[in-house]
Amino acid sequence: LRVPRCSAVCGAAPQPRALRRLTESGLSMVDWHLVKGMKPPRSSRDWEAEFRKYQQFPEFKILNRHMTLAEFKFIWYMEYSHRMWGRGVGLLYVLPAAYFWKKGWLSRPMKGTVLALCGLVCFQGLLGWYMVKSLEEKPESHDIPRVSQYRLAAHLGSALVLYAASLWSGLSLLLSRHELPETRQLLRLRHFAHGTTGLIFLTALSGAFVAGLDAGLVYNSFPKMGDRWIPDDLLSFSPMLKNVFENPTTVQFDHRILVSASVTAITALYLFSRRVVLPRRTKMAVASLLAVAYMQVGLGISTLLLYVPTPLAATHQSGSLALLSVALWLMSELRRVPK
Known part of the structure; x- marks a missing residue:
């Protein structure tokens, strides 16, 4: 940040x-x-x-x-x-x-x-x-x-990939697979979990552009950016695509949109999981994902409103890794049993 x-x-x-x-x-x-x-x-x-x-x-x-x-x-x-x-x-x-x-x-x-x-x-x-x-x-x-900021995003992305691959390997070895019945609802839940995890990863990666451009200090208000929902300088760079990666206002705006999409997806995933018969450990993973997601949102808003104090910002950045970890745990819980 x-x-x-x-x-x-x-x-x-x-x-x-x-x-x-x-x-x-x-x-x-x-x-x-x-x-x-x-x-x-x-x-x-x-x-x-x-x-x-x-x-x-x-x-x-x-x-x-x-x-x-x-x-x-x-x-x-x-x-x-x-x-x-x-x-x-x-x-x-x-x-x-x-x-x-x-x-x-x-x-x-x-x-x-x-x-x-x-x-x-x-x-x-x-x-x-x-x-x-x-x-x-x-x-x-x-x-x-x-x-x-491009190289920073690549550096952070590779670190997240390495961490995710390490955690996934460890979970695959340590946690036994549930013998879940391959119903249509379970298949949809599994696909939903995979897509949500990808969205969480993309949201964390967008934080590299926020950090690289110091975009966390551009608009320190919520839910609006200043007194507007869509700021005037959102597309001030030319060509237009340049704004997505080099305009601090656009980078912060995009990060907010990705966060909102991630939390919405996680909430929907939790609600949908209640319609599926799941083992206790899997239910714990879904509930943990929802709890960590809302905690992370609270940390992010607090960090923004308080002008990015170092302890709070570091906690917020840790929260993104915790959220990705819980999402990978849920994916591991929903793995297919090999035939």
Whole structure:
């Protein structure tokens, strides 16, 4: 919900990444080295050298010209912790996978899944590096230095895909499938759940454009945007399609529409599920999805009206991941029993 500050890391860590965006710490480390970058500065001379490098970048020149060394250390360590978290996630994927593979504990389908997940981990790190590189390609005359919202969306999207694939694999292994009768209503409910989960994913992804363009601070009123339902500057960019991805007003408006559509779909899904005979655990998943959805809406509205305070915004961003998680749990509950 604020200007994104991200860097190349190897791993999927949506919540630490959100905190880095909100604290504007993601560009504090101006170098990226896979091994060398793991050591923080030791002496005062090292810190001063690191600070001088940061002072050559637009973020310092435009936003943080009066920053002290102590303040720089805070944002530096925020970014450093994210990079170490990312490397840790990568190791937690690769090392156990290699051990289980060597021991012969993985079935053939599971080997394919493990390879795909490890590939996504590496791809996520590559996208992070590519995203930060976009800052170097923009002139320093911008009012606010920011990475490309397109690359930010790709980076967030890959993290969500990695998380969703990991959670789905875990649920498939840990939860036994219900032997549900394949009725027409159950089939419709299953399709409805799949579509709703896709809508939730798309809504979360639209948040990357809100963050990338600082669109959360454009209109801080609800339910109207200012004194209008449809703001005057909704289509002020030319060509028209450019507004969808580059106009902060349109980006916030689209996010509101997607949120409304998601909550409506979840509510309808809950009401329809009451007409279907379901196991207790599945009913819990549907009810949890409804509860988390309305909690997430409340957090989003509060974040908007209070001008995006960092703790509340971070909680709201966590809520989007929680909502996606519960939707995947429901999908897992409604899986077909293999014949």
